[in-house]
Every structure is written in structure tokens, then in C-alpha cells.
Amino acid sequence: MILTVTPNPALDVTYRFPELHLGATNRVAGADRRAGGKGVNVARVLHALGHPVTATAPLAGPTGAAIRADLDRSGIRHACVDAAEGDSRRTVTAIETGTGRATCLNESGPVLSEDALGLLCDRVEELIPAARALVLSGSLPRGAPADTYLRLVRIGRAAGRPVLLDTEGEPLLAALPAGPDLVKPNADELARSTGCADPAEGARLLLERGARAAAVSLGAAGLLLRTRAGAWRARPHRTLTGNPTGAGDALAAAFARAAARGQPWHEALAEAVALAAAAVARPLAGDVCPGTAAEFAPRVEITPDAC
Amino acid sequence: MILTVTPNPALDVTYRFPELHLGATNRVAGADRRAGGKGVNVARVLHALGHPVTATAPLAGPTGAAIRADLDRSGIRHACVDAAEGDSRRTVTAIETGTGRATCLNESGPVLSEDALGLLCDRVEELIPAARALVLSGSLPRGAPADTYLRLVRIGRAAGRPVLLDTEGEPLLAALPAGPDLVKPNADELARSTGCADPAEGARLLLERGARAAAVSLGAAGLLLRTRAGAWRARPHRTLTGNPTGAGDALAAAFARAAARGQPWHEALAEAVALAAAAVARPLAGDVCPGTAAEFAPRVEITPDAC
Numbered sequence: 001m002i003l004t005v006t007p008n009p010a011l012d013v014t015y016r017f018p019e020l021h022l023g024a025t026n027r028v029a030g031a032d033r034r035a036g037g038k039g040v041n042v043a044r045v046l047h048a049l050g051h052p053v054t055a056t057a058p059l060a061g062p063t064g065a066a067i068r069a070d071l072d073r074s075g076i077r078h079a080c081v082d083a084a085e086g087d088s089r090r091t092v093t094a095i096e097t098g099t100g101r102a103t104c105l106n107e108s109g110p111v112l113s114e115d116a117l118g119l120l121c122d123r124v125e126e127l128i129p130a131a132r133a134l135v136l137s138g139s140l141p142r143g144a145p146a147d148t149y150l151r152l153v154r155i156g157r158a159a160g161r162p163v164l165l166d167t168e169g170e171p172l173l174a175a176l177p178a179g180p181d182l183v184k185p186n187a188d189e190l191a192r193s194t195g196c197a198d199p200a201e202g203a204r205l206l207l208e209r210g211a212r213a214a215a216v217s218l219g220a221a222g223l224l225l226r227t228r229a230g231a232w233r234a235r236p237h238r239t240l241t242g243n244p245t246g247a248g249d250a251l252a253a254a255f256a257r258a259a260a261r262g263q264p265w266h267e268a269l270a271e272a273v274a275l276a277a278a279a280v281a282r283p284l285a286g287d288v289c290p291g292t293a294a295e296f297a298p299r300v301e302i303t304p305d306a307c
Numbered sequence: 308m309i310l311t312v313t314p315n316p317a318l319d320v321t322y323r324f325p326e327l328h329l330g331a332t333n334r335v336a337g338a339d340r341r342a343g344g345k346g347v348n349v350a351r352v353l354h355a356l357g358h359p360v361t362a363t364a365p366l367a368g369p370t371g372a373a374i375r376a377d378l379d380r381s382g383i384r385h386a387c388v389d390a391a392e393g394d395s396r397r398t399v400t401a402i403e404t405g406t407g408r409a410t411c412l413n414e415s416g417p418v419l420s421e422d423a424l425g426l427l428c429d430r431v432e433e434l435i436p437a438a439r440a441l442v443l444s445g446s447l448p449r450g451a452p453a454d455t456y457l458r459l460v461r462i463g464r465a466a467g468r469p470v471l472l473d474t475e476g477e478p479l480l481a482a483l484p485a486g487p488d489l490v491k492p493n494a495d496e497l498a499r500s501t502g503c504a505d506p507a508e509g510a511r512l513l514l515e516r517g518a519r520a521a522a523v524s525l526g527a528a529g530l531l532l533r534t535r536a537g538a539w540r541a542r543p544h545r546t547l548t549g550n551p552t553g554a555g556d557a558l559a560a561a562f563a564r565a566a567a568r569g570q571p572w573h574e575a576l577a578e579a580v581a582l583a584a585a586a587v588a589r590p591l592a593g594d595v596c597p598g599t600a601a602e603f604a605p606r607v608e609i610t611p612d613a614c
Contacts, residue, residue, distance in 0.1 A: 015399075015412055020329065025411040062369045092322075092399055094412060104332040105322055105401060 001052035002256045003131035005124060006039030008109055008141040009057035011066050011090045020094050035070040038137035038166060041249035044286030047076045051257055054079055056123050058116045061087030081119040086110025102243055111143035128159040132260035135252055137166040149175035162259035166252050168193045176210035184252055186217040199224050213265050217248055222273050227265050234269040237299035240277050246285030250275040270300040308359035309563045310438035312431060313346030315416055315448040316364035318373050318397045327401050342377040345444035345473060348556035351593030354383045358564055361386055363430050365423045368394030388426040393417025409550055418450035431459060435466040439567035442559055444473040453477045460485035469566035473559050475500045483517035491559055493524040506531050520572050524555055529580050534572050538612035541576040543603055547584050553592030557582040577607040
């Protein structure tokens with residue numbers, strides 16, 4: 001199984017409106033509520049692909065209970081820990097059904113106590129022997145020290161398991177010395193994290209600082225992969241319009257599956273680009289459209305990149 | 308005490324942002340969560356004024372539990388009933404702190420079962436002997452028949468208690484034959500309910516159909532009151548900018564207090580306009596600014612209106 005860790009999970013609430021009017025009262029035409037946060041979305045994609053997965057996250061309060069209940073309902077195996085204080089966060093996404101435009105209101109969530117972080121690390125220690133890969137995803141909750149991912153990467157590396165890290169900024173940079181097997185920022189996150197406007201240069205910098213490989217998503221232009229063995233670009237054969245939320249989590253799921261199978265990262269490129277497109281084709285993060293994945297996978301154009 | 312009934316209560320969630328960007332991810336800079344719905348707001352204003360009040364409403368699920376917990380925390384006496392099915396609704400209001408612009412996303416809420424409606428009516432029957440006035444406020448939940456307010460007005464009238472009804476459309480029109488002592492639409496609600504663009508004409512129509520009095524709020528222009536004894540206009544001495552949400556509930560609180568004291572409606576006009584201004588001065592519905600009320604009350608201009 002693949003173990004996903006989401007330090008800052010959420011209940012993702014999606015409201016649909018024909019159109020959203022600022023400064024007015026908008027009556028919700030339809031609503032969905034489900035467990036979210038990047039690692040939970042990765043678990044949802046893997047579960048949909050039939051790959052064994054376990055999701056862990058700290059959960060708190062009634063919103064934490066709602067997240068847990070949705071994981072149960074979705075059939076996603078989970079081993080969450082109780083964070084005694086506060087209430088897990090919600091994100092509210094208002095989707096305008098005419099244009100598909102999505103406006104997100106993201107709560108910051110509760111402070112993670114040292115005790116709750118300890119419980120989360122213990123849970124990962126406990127589950128890592130049974131895992132074939134470890135996926136660490138998303139922002140850190142308030143109160144979590146910047147070296148939280150460093151600590152979690154070390155647990156995976158010490159157990160000899162491939163570790164994928166999908167975060168940005170200080171938590172990403174602080175974790176690099178532990179040697180994560182793949183880091184996966186998108187171009188904007190990479191630029192914000194490294195100060196490099198050029199993705200190829202930014203990826204190189206991440207490897208210099210300790211990452212063993214970096215996959216940089218470039219939105220509709222596909223993906224740039226840099227490993228110690230070389231560099232590649234992977235491009236979808238056509239551009240898809242839709243909801244890009246969750247595309248990065250689908251990419252992470254594809255790479256995690258490759259890691260669990262022992263494949264080198266570049267062999268996962270076609271599936272990664274295809275799954276990202278399959279996520280764009282679906283309005284909710286964590287969902288992928290199998291038809292789109294099947295259409296895109298054999299047509300992804302992969303070229304070696306100058307080093 | 309004054310008894311307020313809110314058939315469609317809500318957990319009102321307020322998010323603050325420097326500015327709201329459509330089609331983007333907006334990080335919540337501050338959040339409040341509290342019990343709401345129009346009758347709950349009326350109870351909150353009365354409680355703040357030191358007037359004994361009891362709020363009742365059907366509550367369901369974890370959001371219902373959060374509403375109940377907030378009523379406890381706020382010290383508002385309540386006697387809510389358990390609606391077994393579903394989860395009480397939430398409203399999400401995004402306030403831009405720069406301009407004060409408020410964008411509301413309102414869930415429709417769960418279906419009210421016949422059983423839950425029966426429990427609510429029984430609760431009102433049980434509490435009405437101890438009440439000096441009955442306030443019925445807001446939209447009806449899905450599943451509640453259009454004559455729900457007719458039924459509740461009858462309970463109040465049969466007990467000899469003054470009944471204030473603040474709703475619009477079919478639920479308002481259907482309740483008029485029971486003779487509510489005061490109906491309190493704003494000008495837009497009145498126009499939508501009666502088809503009359505002129506508030507004076509609309510108010511006259513409501514009295515012809517059975518209402519004993521009608522107070523029509525005209526926003527910054529104040530208030531029009533029509534009773535069987537005459538008609539009045541009440542104007543604030545100056546215009547206040549702020550959040551108009553909750554101004555109508557503050558008006559209802561002022562009239563309910565007058566009713567509980569046995570005063571005729573027109574003697575409540577100055578306090579009603581002043582409390583509405585005091586609500587506009589505060590960002591959250593149900594809050595009133597005592598300083599603003601004290602400034603406005605002695606300066607409200609009251610003139611008899613042509614009949």
C-alpha cells in the first residue's frame with residue numbers, strides 16, 4: 001500500500017451557483033462536502049485506480065468527524081490521529097456552473113499541537129513498514145514547525161521507502177537535506193520557493209540542495225522532470241479546459257504508483273500527464289476521468305531536456 | 308419574555324478578506340461562526356438589550372449542535388427542538404475588510420419533516436403562556452407547507468399574545484387571514500410579495516388581507532408604518548454606511564419589545580429606526596451598537612403619512 005500524509009486536511013465544501021454576484025446574497029443551487037487536503041486527494045485517486053492506500057492526517061472537532069465519516073463513506077482506508085484541540089478546517093469553493101469559474105475561500109485551520117504532531121509521526125513510523133511508498137502533501141498547519149516535513153521524510157528514508165514530497169516554501173526547502181526521492185512543486189510554487197523564474201533552473205537548485213528528483217508541473221504545458229540520471233519534458237497532445245484543482249495530486253498519485261512498483265520516475269511521465277488531464281476533466285479535486293486518462297496516456301510526448 | 312421562532316435557522320459563518328478575488332484561492336484572514344437565522348438574530352438583539360427572551364428553532368445534525376452550542380455560549384435562552392433528519396444549514400458571508408462589501412453564500416438547509424414541524428408547533432404552544440409577544444421570522448425550510456406561519460400565528464392569537472411576522476412571499480400572504488399583529492417586510496420583499504411597487508399601497512393591501520399593522524423598512528430612508536389607526540413615516544437624521552444585514556431583525560426586536568410592554572406600534576418607531584441604525588453600524592447580524600442607538604433615537608423624525 002501507499003501511505004499518504006496530510007498534515008493540514010480539510011472538509012472541502014463545494015457550492016454551485018449559476019453565477020456568483022459579489023456584494024449580494026447568492027442561494028446555493030447544489031452542494032458537496034468531502035474529505036480533502038492534498039494527501040487525501042492523492043489517496044482518493046489511488047483508491048479510484050484500485051491501488052491499496054492508507055491516508056493519515058490529524059483530525060479535530062466536528063469538522064474532523066465529518067472528514068472521517070466521508071473517508072469511511074468513500075471506502076478510503078485511513079488511520080487518522082486525534083488532534084485534541086480546535087476544529088479541522090473547511091475550504092469553500094464556489095463554482096459558477098455557466099463558466100466553470102471556481103472561487104475558493106480557504107480557512108487556515110487549527111493550530112497543530114506538539115502532541116498531535118508527535119502522534120502523527122508515531123503513526124507514520126508504525127505504518128511505514130507496510131508501505132511501499134510515502135507521500136507527504138500540502139501546507140503545514142499553524143503551529144507545525146518548518147522542519148515537520150524534514151522529520152517525516154527521515155522516517156520514510158530510514159525505513160528504505162521512496163518518499164514523495166509535495167509542498168512549497170520553507171517547509172519544502174527545510175526538508176531537502178533529508179533527501180526526498182521526489183519533490184513536486186508546480187512552476188509558481190517553485191518560483192516562490194527558490195526565487196528562480198526558470199523551472200529548469202529551479203529544479204536543478206532543488207537537486208543541489210538534496211532532492212533526488214524534481215517534477216515541476218507546468219499547467220497545460222505538461223511537466224518537467226529532473227533526476228540525477230537526466231531531465232525530460234512531457235507534454236499532453238492537446239489542451240484541456242476544466243478545473244486545475246487536484247491535477248497536482250493526480251500527478252503525485254501517478255508518481256507514487258511508479259515508486260511502489262519500483263519504476264524509475266521517467267517511466268511514470270506519460271501516466272502522470274494523463275492522470276493530471278483526467279483530474280482537470282472533473283470538477284472535484286481527487287476525482288479523475290478514466291476516459292480522459294485512457295485518451296491522453298498513449299499520446300503524451302516525452303522528450304529529453306538539455307541538462 | 309419574548310418568544311422568537313426561527314423555522315430555518317443557520318450557522319452563520321463570516322470570513323474576512325482584505326479583498327475577494329473571483330476565480331482564485333482566497334485565504335481567510337479571520338472567521339466567526341455563530342447561531343443565526345432571523346429569529347435568532349432578534350433574540351440576540353433582545354438579549355443584548357437585557358430583555359428576557361427565549362429562542363426556538365428546529366435543529367439537526369452537527370451544524371445544529373454547533374448552533375445550540377453558540378446559543379449556550381452567547382447566554383441566549385433557547386428551547387430548540389430536534390429535527391431528526393439532515394444537518395442544519397450554514398450561510399457563508401465573505402466580507403472584504405477594505406470596502407465592507409459582503410457576499411453571501413446561503414445553503415438552503417434540510418427538509419423539515421412533518422414530525423419536526425409538529426414538535427416546533429408543540430413547543431410554541433407550550434411556551435406561549437409565559438410569553439408576552441411572539442416573533443416569527445425568516446424563510447420557511449424546504450418541506451414546510453406554505454401555511455406554516457398561518458398555523459403559528461393562530462397559536463399566538465389564540466393565546467391572546469401579540470404576534471409579529473417577518474417573512475415574505477407565499478408564507479406571508481398565507482398567514483394574513485390569521486391576523487398577525489404586525490408584519491414587517493422590507494420594501495423589496497413587499498414588492499415581491501404583493502406586486503405593488505409603492506410601499507404605501509403594498510402596506511394597505513396587507514392590512515386589507517388581514518394584517519393588523521405593517522411596518523415597511525425603506526433602508527436608509529427609514530420606515531413606513533401603517534396600522535388601523537393611521538400611518539407614519541420615521542426617518543433617521545443621517546445616513547449610515549455599514550452592513551444592512553440584521554437591520555430588519557433589530558427593527559423586529561424594537562417592535563417586539565413595544566408589544567411586550569403593551570405600547571402601540573407607533574410609539575416604537577424611534578427605537579426601531581435607532582436600533583436598525585445600530586445594527587448597520589455592526590458587521591454581524593444580531594449585534595447592535597449602543598452608542599449609535601443612543602445617538603439616533605432622540606433624533607428620528609416621525610411624521611404622519613397620508614392615508
